[in-house]
Structures are given as C-alpha cells and as structure tokens.
Amino acid sequence: MKMSLIHSAALAVRVPVQNGHSVEMMHSLIGTCANAEDLFLDLIDYLLSTYGGNSRYASLEECLSVGGSAWMAVKDQKGLQRRVDESAQQSYESAASPSDQAGEELKQAWVNAFSRNPDASDAWDHAIKAVEAVLIPIVVPQQDKAQLGHVVGSLRSQGKRWKFILPGVQMNHDVQPLVSMLDALWPNPDRHANGNQRQPTLEEAQAAVHLAVSIVQWARGNGLMLR
Structure with a gap:
C-alpha cells in the first residue's frame, strides 16, 4: 500500500498512525481497525472507493457473501452497500x-x-x-x-x-x-x-x-x- 494511500485512508477513518516505514504504518492502521468492526468496514469501504478494481470487488464480495455479512461490495457504487x-x-x-x-x-x-x-x-x-x-x-x-x-x-x-x-x-x-x-x-x-x-x-x-x-x-x- 502506497504511503499517500495509507495517510489518506487513516484520515478517512480517523485513525492516527505514526510516521514510519510504509509496511509498519499499514500494519498499524489495519491492526487498529481490525479491533473495531465499524472502523474495519469503513476502511474497506474507503479502499474500495479509491483503489478497488473488478477483481477486488468480486473476490471481496464472495468472502462477504459466504461469511453472511450484512454488507456487500458493489463496483457501480464504488464501495460497500447494505445487503x-x-x-x-x-x-x-x-x-x-x-x-x-x-x-x-x-x-x-x-x-x-x-x-x-x-x-x-x-x-x-x-x-x-x-x-x-x-x-x-x-x-x-x-x-x-x-x-x-x-x-x-x-x-x-x-x-x-x-x-x-x-x-x-x-x-x-x-x-x-x-x-x-x-x-x-x-x-x-x-x-x-x-x-x-x-x-x-x-x-x-x-x-x-x-x-x-x-x-x-x-x-x-x-x-x-x-x-
């Protein structure tokens, strides 16, 4: 994940991350969001809207559907949508x-x-x-x-x-x-x-x-x- 995307994603979900190596910042951001369902969903929604491609939507939607999630990945809407x-x-x-x-x-x-x-x-x-x-x-x-x-x-x-x-x-x-x-x-x-x-x-x-x-x-x- 690029440094600029990490910063913008952190700002979008309002999670503070310390400046450092991009991999460490990425793990810090994901780790914080993984402990809070809403934050994690907000992070996925943001990344889909800015960085998602056809394959990412399809694979993520398959995981969400199999897992019985209340949310679905919708390419046309560029993000998550309530199922x-x-x-x-x-x-x-x-x-x-x-x-x-x-x-x-x-x-x-x-x-x-x-x-x-x-x-x-x-x-x-x-x-x-x-x-x-x-x-x-x-x-x-x-x-x-x-x-x-x-x-x-x-x-x-x-x-x-x-x-x-x-x-x-x-x-x-x-x-x-x-x-x-x-x-x-x-x-x-x-x-x-x-x-x-x-x-x-x-x-x-x-x-x-x-x-x-x-x-x-x-x-x-x-x-x-x-x-």
Whole structure:
C-alpha cells in the first residue's frame, strides 16, 4: 500500500498512525481497525472507493457473501452497500439501468439509503425526483415547473381518465392505489411546510426508495395509461 494511500485512508477513518516505514504504518492502521468492526468496514469501504478494481470487488464480495455479512461490495457504487433482499436488489438494478434521469436519481437515492454513509433526507429527495422524472411527462407534461404534487393533484381530480396496471378490489383499474402510494412518498418529511418538518429515519427513507423503484418500473412499463 502506497504511503499517500495509507495517510489518506487513516484520515478517512480517523485513525492516527505514526510516521514510519510504509509496511509498519499499514500494519498499524489495519491492526487498529481490525479491533473495531465499524472502523474495519469503513476502511474497506474507503479502499474500495479509491483503489478497488473488478477483481477486488468480486473476490471481496464472495468472502462477504459466504461469511453472511450484512454488507456487500458493489463496483457501480464504488464501495460497500447494505445487503438487501436479492429480489429487491434485482428490481433496483433493473429500474436504475436505463441511462436517463430516473435511473440516475434512483442510483443517488440507493447510495444515500444503503451506503456506509447514508443520508436519509437526500435518499428520499432523490426517490421523489426519480418518480417525478417518469410521471410528469405522462400526467402533467404541459405543467410549468411541475413537481410530484402536481402529478398527485391531477390524478386525484381526474382519476377516471386514467387506468392503473393493478385491477384493485373493484377490478376497475382505479388509479387511487397509485395516488395513495404517491401520497406516502410526497413530500419528504424534511420538506414539510406545515410546521411538521422533521428528519426522516433511515428506515423510512429506505422504504421510500423501494417504493420509488416499483413506481418507476410501473411507469416505464405502461403501468399508468389513459383510458
């Protein structure tokens, strides 16, 4: 490990190391981190993000998976990601794979929700933006400076114009279930303007991101159509 990388890694995980031979510094850094699980994971996350290659990700992920770790090595995100249900992971990867705005927003949402350094509010914001990217062109394409609130309002007031992919209890493909999902997603609790503003929990933000993944997939697959 190069001297500059040792110094930067030590700074990243906030572990003091004495200047000396690079091998001794490396052993000191790894030894300190090995005694604290979170520090060790932070060190791995940093090294992957700055020094990881394809083979390193593959071999590390195999070790983490076999060992039953709650974390997985993900090359696209350049670091460690909290392990989720395999079907949920596949759904996210499918929804985020197209090179469009919704895909990019989902990637940002996912990183902020499941990385070693999560940001619940930012994850929720990007989840909303991903849904806006697919629904605004469908529901309110002519709306100036449209937001998800405009989509919700239009679907609620003109629901009979729309057909949702799920038939529902009445088997009439009512759009109300989708409206309820959008109500749950919008707005981010951190952006409330009615005095109830608060920081969302990470668990809430992760649920919002999973919901956004489903809505984006539905929208891309003609899950919402005019009757």
